[in-house]
Amino acid sequence: MDIRGVLQDYSYVLLFLIVGALFALGPLVIAHFVAPKSFGPARDKIYECGLPTFGSAWVQVAVIYYLFALIFLAFDVDVIFLFPVLLAFDKGYLWRDFLEVVIFVGILSLVIIYAWCRGVFEWKRKPESR
Amino acid sequence: MEAKTGEPLVQLAVLEDVLNLCRANSLWPITFGLACCAIEMMAAGASRFDLDRFGAGVFRPSPRQSDLMIVAGTITKKMAPAVVRLYEQMPAPKWVIAMGNCAISGGPFYYEGQYAIVPGADLIIPVDVYVPGCPPRPEGLIEGILSLEEKIMQRPRLRKFR
Amino acid sequence: MMLQRGIEEKTFFLNLGPQHPSTHGVLRVVLEMDGEFIVNSEPDIGYGHRAHEKMAELKTYPQFYPNMGRVDYLHALAYNQCYCMAVEKLLGLAVPERAEFIRVITSELNRLTSHLLWFGAYLMDLGAFTPFLYCFDDREIILDILDRLTGSRLTYCFYRFGGVPADIDDEFISATRGFVQRLRSRWDDYHNLVTKNVIFIERTRDVGIITEAQAIQYGLTGPTLRGSGIPYDIRKSEPYSAYPLFDFIIPTGERGDILDRYMVRLLEMEQSLRIIEQALDKLPTGPIMAEKVPKRLKPAEGEVYTAVETARGEFGIYIVSKGDVKPYRTKLRVPSFANLSILSEIIQETLVADTVAILGSLDVVIPEIDR
Amino acid sequence: MLADTIKKSLTALNLEKVADGDYAKTGYHLEVAAQPDQMPAVAQLFLDQKCYLESLTAVDLVESFLLVYHFASFFELCRTVVHVPLAKGTRMPSITGSYKGADWYEREVYDMFGIGFSGHPNLKRILLPEDADFHPLLKDFVGGK
Numbered sequence: 001m002d003i004r005g006v007l008q009d010y011s012y013v014l015l016f017l018i019v020g021a022l023f024a025l026g027p028l029v030i031a032h033f034v035a036p037k038s039f040g041p042a043r044d045k046i047y048e049c050g051l052p053t054f055g056s057a058w059v060q061v062a063v064i065y066y067l068f069a070l071i072f073l074a075f076d077v078d079v080i081f082l083f084p085v086l087l088a089f090d091k092g093y094l095w096r097d098f099l100e101v102v103i104f105v106g107i108l109s110l111v112i113i114y115a116w117c118r119g120v121f122e123w124k125r126k127p128e129s130r
Numbered sequence: 131m132e133a134k135t136g137e138p139l140v141q142l143a144v145l146e147d148v149l150n151l152c153r154a155n156s157l158w159p160i161t162f163g164l165a166c167c168a169i170e171m172m173a174a175g176a177s178r179f180d181l182d183r184f185g186a187g188v189f190r191p192s193p194r195q196s197d198l199m200i201v202a203g204t205i206t207k208k209m210a211p212a213v214v215r216l217y218e219q220m221p222a223p224k225w226v227i228a229m230g231n232c233a234i235s236g237g238p239f240y241y242e243g244q245y246a247i248v249p250g251a252d253l254i255i256p257v258d259v260y261v262p263g264c265p266p267r268p269e270g271l272i273e274g275i276l277s278l279e280e281k282i283m284q285r286p287r288l289r290k291f292r
Numbered sequence: 293m294m295l296q297r298g299i300e301e302k303t304f305f306l307n308l309g310p311q312h313p314s315t316h317g318v319l320r321v322v323l324e325m326d327g328e329f330i331v332n333s334e335p336d337i338g339y340g341h342r343a344h345e346k347m348a349e350l351k352t353y354p355q356f357y358p359n360m361g362r363v364d365y366l367h368a369l370a371y372n373q374c375y376c377m378a379v380e381k382l383l384g385l386a387v388p389e390r391a392e393f394i395r396v397i398t399s400e401l402n403r404l405t406s407h408l409l410w411f412g413a414y415l416m417d418l419g420a421f422t423p424f425l426y427c428f429d430d431r432e433i434i435l436d437i438l439d440r441l442t443g444s445r446l447t448y449c450f451y452r453f454g455g456v457p458a459d460i461d462d463e464f465i466s467a468t469r470g471f472v473q474r475l476r477s478r479w480d481d482y483h484n485l486v487t488k489n490v491i492f493i494e495r496t497r498d499v500g501i502i503t504e505a506q507a508i509q510y511g512l513t514g515p516t517l518r519g520s521g522i523p524y525d526i527r528k529s530e531p532y533s534a535y536p537l538f539d540f541i542i543p544t545g546e547r548g549d550i551l552d553r554y555m556v557r558l559l560e561m562e563q564s565l566r567i568i569e570q571a572l573d574k575l576p577t578g579p580i581m582a583e584k585v586p587k588r589l590k591p592a593e594g595e596v597y598t599a600v601e602t603a604r605g606e607f608g609i610y611i612v613s614k615g616d617v618k619p620y621r622t623k624l625r626v627p628s629f630a631n632l633s634i635l636s637e638i639i640q641e642t643l644v645a646d647t648v649a650i651l652g653s654l655d656v657v658i659p660e661i662d663r
Numbered sequence: 664m665l666a667d668t669i670k671k672s673l674t675a676l677n678l679e680k681v682a683d684g685d686y687a688k689t690g691y692h693l694e695v696a697a698q699p700d701q702m703p704a705v706a707q708l709f710l711d712q713k714c715y716l717e718s719l720t721a722v723d724l725v726e727s728f729l730l731v732y733h734f735a736s737f738f739e740l741c742r743t744v745v746h747v748p749l750a751k752g753t754r755m756p757s758i759t760g761s762y763k764g765a766d767w768y769e770r771e772v773y774d775m776f777g778i779g780f781s782g783h784p785n786l787k788r789i790l791l792p793e794d795a796d797f798h799p800l801l802k803d804f805v806g807g808k
Contacts, residue, residue: 033138033139037135038135038218038220038221039218040218042218042219045215047193049309050213051212051307055304055305064327123643161313163316164318164340165658166362166446168317169365169446173432176432191312204342206339206662208792212309212310212311239343243350244343244346245799246342246343247343265365338789341791345775381687381690507737508713508714508737510762511717517737524737596689596690599717599735630764634764
């Protein structure tokens with residue numbers, strides 16, 4: 001594969017990125033010019049049921065939220081790895097590939113079982129967490 | 131009460147008509163029930179006097195996602211700053227319907243020596259359509275919304291677009 | 293460094309503020325939260341304060357009468373009835389029997405509209421939108437029946453001192469009977485759609501429990517109290533108007549949690565239907581207005597306290613009269629004021645979602661609390 | 664009967680007046696008059712009889728206040744009214760010790776009349792905005808501010 005072929009492939013990726021960016025930023029730019037603007041002292045303030053907020057929200061939140069985020073991350077990556085498997089799945093060794101995917105997903109689902117046993121999913125409030 | 135929204139930088143006259151048509155027929159009211167009129171607003175939103183026929187049935191709780199504020203009920207002096215704040219936090223273009231006599235002029239609660247209410251929503255926020263009644267029947271509110279839609283459609287030529 | 297600064301406080305403050313779908317009006321509850329759990333809270337009322345009691349001092353008895361439909365606009369006819377009974381007690385007026393029956397029928401119909409609206413709004417708090425459309429459909433039928441008789445849909449001003457201004461005709465009676473049959477056939481729809489719903493039961497069983505001692509401490513009345521097992525209903529314990537002539541039971545719950553308060557209100561609706569049916573069967577003929585009602589109402593000096601059972605609880609009106617055309621002092625004892633005062637005690641250590649459910653189960657009307 | 668037991672235990676507190684009310688005309692079974700400092704004891708007595716605080720309000724008699732307490736019972740029909748005369752400018756002992764529900768009632772009376780309640784956990788305005796400086800239900804309040 002000479003360099004031009006490779007470059008050509010990569011140019012599609014570049015094109016895809018540019019269109020994506022335009023698709024995202026385009027409405028913002030158009031709205032800036034075409035849309036009317038509302039103004040007022042409280043326009044950019046935080047909306048909290050019509051009253052000014054008090055106290056800061058930068059507090060140490062309970063650890064359970066981080067655990068949920070971690071579990072989600074684990075399975076998000078898990079799904080991303082499955083995408084390439086789709087392309088290479090019908091290359092002959094059907095059962096072997098299937099077994100590999102089952103092992104791969106099985107090991108990762110141990111995370112859920114471990115978290116379940118440790119009681120991450122019950123929303124009880126641990127007194128010492130105050 | 132001066133308008134709280136400025137007109138856009140670029141004026142596209144033809145596009146304006148299309149925009150107005152879309153905006154008029156997809157008003158998203160903010161759930162802002164203060165008192166008795168809120169019940170008639172809910173009745174207007176329910177199945178018999180369905181507001182969805184006019185595109186105005188999507189009641190959004192947050193001002194960020196709504197473009198029509200139906201002031202349904204009495205604005206007390208303790209509530210007035212919250213009303214102004216909510217109005218300012220709504221993105222332009224935005225409109226206000228003052229529903230019920232309390233929102234128009236204080237209604238049955240306005241008398242010499244009243245210390246607790248703001249007699250009329252137009253003292254604190256610019257109001258587009260007034261719907262009289264105590265409480266106005268759901269048909270009255272629908273009439274108000276239809277006249278608001280006409281108001282939005284009629285004015286592509288006006289400089290001060292709101 | 294910067295992050296270190298924010299470490300020590302564990303809780304943050306949140307406004308379940310005046311403009312919130314679950315506060316059914318303009319109630320604000322300041323919540324101190326630790327993550328999803330509420331550490332402590334303080335309801336802040338007064339956003340719907342329209343100075344009814346000050347108006348009562350500045351207006352004569354008939355002039356203050358329209359206010360009675362705007363304190364608790366969901367069960368306005370009970371407030372009209374209580375105000376009429378109080379003034380009739382002061383004046384010593386006797387109300388003819390047919391007028392009492394008409395008052396009971398219309399007041400029970402109005403109680404149904406209030407419970408139906410609570411049913412829709414409460415389930416919308418829990419996230420279900422369909423029941424709202426079911427119950428508003430039924431509610432519109434009652435509003436048509438009452439609209440034809442009284443002229444208004446919500447803020448009624450129908451009764452007069454000494455009786456009732458308009459008589460009910462056969463069309464009203466047949467429409468009401470038709471409605472009673474129709475609503476009876478809808479019960480199993482409501483029960484299948486909501487009561488047997490597993491998610492609903494999971495969210496309401498053993499949540500927001502109110503004990504009898506708490507009820508006495510805070511003076512709770514109405515379905516909120518009867519959910520905890522105390523059969524206190526002014527129509528039965530302090531019979532007024534024509535209620536002694538009808539037999540109906542007072543449904544109560546056992547555990548005092550949200551599901552019991554929900555069931556009490558649903559069973560109460562069935563009892564209201566029974567009352568309406570019996571009242572229509574035994575409707576006497578005769579005058580609907582007392583013979584001589586004084587033009588200028590100048591009651592003798594003295595004070596009176598009259599209580600009535602509204603959809604939310606005991607509404608009491610306390611009038612001090614100094615023999616003048618205007619009452620010297622009128623105090624409105626509204627049930628939601630007492631029912632809401634227990635909120636900060638029962639939402640301790642609960643999740644925010646449960647707080648919304650508990651607030652909905654207390655069925656409060658904000659302008660009634662703030663008067 | 665509940666009314667008799669209450670009457671018996673009330674006389675023990677040697678209050679100013681303990682009399683039967685005319686239920687048909689006024690809606691009371693018992694009418695009681697007490698002094699401000701006896702009020703916490705009276706409230707505790709009603710709590711022991713498992714009565715609930717029906718309502719707590721005040722009447723501005725221009726030269727003095729009259730505080731009105733209503734007690735009723737869930738289990739038996741017996742409504743008692745307690746009239747407590749209070750000179751202007753003096754504080755009233757709070758009954759939140761026995762009835763937690765009185766907290767809001769007393770805050771409302773403070774808000775509307777300016778009557779201070781000693782021993783109240785957090786006595787501040789409940790209906791009017793915090794920065795209001797007037798008490799609307801006083802007879803000399805003209806209003807319209």
